[in-house]
Amino acid sequence: MHFRREWHPPEVVGHRCLTRGLSDIAAMGGEPVAAFLSLALPRDLPQKWVGRFLTGLLALADQFKVPLAGGDTAQSPNGILADILVLGSVPRGKAILRSGARPGDRIYITGELGEAAAALDLMFSGRKLRPEDYPRHFHPLPRITLGRYLRQKNLASAMIDISDGLSTDLKHICEESSVGAEIRDYAIPRARMGKTGHKLELKYALHGGDEYELIFTARPERKVPSKIAGVAITEIGRITRGREMISINASGKRSRLRAEGWQHFASR
C-alpha cells in the first residue's frame, strides 16, 4: 500500500522500501548490519521492473554500506509485494526505546514535516509530480547518522520515526512510556512545498506519515544541538504526567490531539 506503479518509478519504490527498514534502525540509534528482501511478484511483471527496483534499493544500501544478505521470491496473485527486513546492532542496553520518556522531558523532531503526505495528496488530485521536486516523498533518507549521534551522546530518552505521522507516532511513545504530551503546533517546522515554496498546511505536518524524520524526547537538563548531522532539530513540546496528548496553538488555545496519522493509500 506504499506505492503506485503509475506514480512511482521502480527505482523510487526500491529506495523507499529500504528506507522504511533502515529508518526503524535509525529510530533506535542502531547501526544497520544487513538487509533481507522478500518479493512476491505478479506473473506478468516485466523483469525490467524488478531490475530497476533493485537498482534503487541497492544504491541506498551502498550509501549506508548495508549488504543485501538474503531473501526470497514468490509469485503474487495480484500486486507487487515487497517485505524488507533490516538487522541492526547497538551496544547492549543502549537501544533507544519508545518506553523511556518521563514527565518533564522535552519533545524534539528532526527536519521539516508534511511533504510526503502533501505530495501524495497532489497525486491523488491528478497532478503528476517530478521526483526531484519532492525529494522527501520520492527519496526520503533514513536518519541513521543522527540516530547514532543521539545514542552515542546518551541524549534521547525515547525515540520513534514518523512513518505513521507525528500524532500517531507520538502516541506510541506516550503509550509505551505511560505518559502524556503537550505540543505547540505552531512550533512544528513545516516543509515548503515543491517549487512554489509555500508552507504546508498544519494537518500534513501533524498527521502526515511516510516521513522518516524522528521524534525523540530528552531530559530537560540535556542540551540538544539545533542541528545534528546537517539536520535541524526543533523542540516542539514536552512530556506530561497525564496520559492525554494536547496541542497548543499560537494563541495559547489548548485542544485534544488525536492520533490521526494517515493510512496513506488505504483510506482512499
Added chain:
Amino acid sequence: MHFRREWHPPEVVGHRCLTRGLSDIAAMGGEPVAAFLSLALPRDLPQKWVGRFLTGLLALADQFKVPLAGGDTAQSPNGILADILVLGSVPRGKAILRSGARPGDRIYITGELGEAAAALDLMFSGRKLRPEDYPRHFHPLPRITLGRYLRQKNLASAMIDISDGLSTDLKHICEESSVGAEIRDYAIPRARMGKTGHKLELKYALHGGDEYELIFTARPERKVPSKIAGVAITEIGRITRGREMISINASGKRSRLRAEGWQHFASR
C-alpha cells in the same frame, strides 16, 4: 500459494511457514539462530486466526529453540501473506552449498518422498484429510539435526531441500555444480499413503514438492550411514560429467529427467 484456509488449520499454516524457513538452514548444515515473520493480513481476518497461526509457529520455534526475533505486520488487499526469514550460522567456509557436487559423487535422499504432493492432490479432488493421517503434509519437520550431522562429519559435497520437488531441486544442484545426474527411479523411497498404506505413484516422489526432505551428494569414497538422526538415508544415483539429468527404471531403460517440480497451488 502454500495453503488454503478451508484445508489447513491456522496452527498448520504457522507450522509449515516456519518449517519452510528452517529447512533452508537445514539444507546448508546450519544452526538456526533467529526467525523473523512478516504478515500481511486482510482487514476482515479474525484475530483468532492470527493467534492460532502463531501458536503453531511458536510451538515449532520452541522445539528448535529458535526465538521469533522480529518482523512486521501490514494490511493485505486480499489473501493472507506470511513471509518467514530464518537466520542461521555455520563455521566460516563450512556451509554445504548447491555448487559442490562433482562427477562420480553419489546422490542421496533423506526419508520417503511424495506424501505432501499426494495429499494435496487428494484435497483438490475433494477429499477431506485428517492432519494426523498425513503428517508429512500437515506437520513436516525440517531436517536440522540431520543437516548439522552431515556438515560436522564433512560428508556432503552439495545439498538442497526438496521444497520444489526432487527433479527440480536436483536440477538446481546440477546447474550450480555444472554437472549432470543419473538416478535410479526405482530406488527412490516412496511414502505409503495415509491409512491405506499403499505406495505412492512414482510421479509424486519424483516431482512432488513441499517436502523438506534433503537431497545431498557425497564423494564415492565417503561412507554414508543408512540412518542419521532417526531418518533413513537412501542412495538413488550419481553425479555425471554431462549436463543432463537421466532417469533409469527397473528394466534399465534410460530416459531424460525433466525438472517438473510441482507448482503446488499455482497450476490448478
